[in-house]
Amino acid sequence: MEERLPIKVYIITGFLGAGKTTLLNNLLQQYQDRRNIVIENEFGKVNIDASLVTQQTDTLYELTSGCICCSLDNDLLEVLGDILQLEQRPDQLFIETTGIADAGNIIGMFQMPQVKKHYALEKxxxxxxxxxxxxxxxxxxxxxxxLACADVVVINKTGSLTVPELVTLYQELEAINPLAFYTATENGQLSVADLHRAASIARPAAAGAPLTGGHKINSVLFESSRPFDLDRLLYVLDFHFNVYPDQLYRIKGYVALKGEQERFLLQSTGRYLHLTPAGSWGNDAPASVLVFIGRELKTATIERILQPALK
Known part of the structure; x- marks a missing residue:
């Protein structure tokens, strides 16, 4: 029996009124040659946004009992199971979250083995x-x-900004999440080509990028040529993720491990850490490069946390 490819998943986040539904409609129009399914998550018994995407998708699921990122209850898992039972399996799944969602936990769900077997989180x-x-x-x-969880950041509703104002905003957002691919638009346009140009491991302009505005969110770059002890690394990161969940938002980067010849990709999803093989170092000398995103992070603090895990 031919093995089925995993269903590609795209998660769309953004605060209330940012233009998520407009962007979703735009992507669905560009993917008319694919079988697409949409999950709309909104508070309240009536989901107004759902009526705006019904004509653009093969099947629409509405979750209006609460925020799927908060409860991770069985509503979303049940829908994912139902999708797999459809007579015609979809090619792609789009999830539009509530405006107040913390997408980290939803991302974490797609790292669960029983989910990852059938679904591949793309962006x-x-x-x-x-x-x-x-x-x-x-x-x-x-x-x-x-913003911290995003692979792609769409700066929307740019019509009232001058070019210098837009450049400044871009720089401020990039300081928050230097890992993402950025694009700007007036009315929720995102080309499929740009969607798939999400950056890999990027480097902030400077370690410990300066805080901007009043939001106190920043990124810190950690680099080391010394390998990590795997058990110690996972312990210190897991400990601080659980102790300071409101301060540490995201970790992503490549690490060199003691006794291992290949590099590993380390990233956080919600409060969970995932480590996966990422091939050889090639011509590069093994060296760990990690980007931390959160509130008022300090380079010295990150270094103090990681030092005990280095060999």
Missing amino acids: TICVADAENVRTRLEQTPETGRQ
């Missing part, structure tokens, strides 16, 4: 309202987490 897209994103960052931690 997490964050839509940022160019006019209001600074205010949202100051007011709500969810906005910072949405």
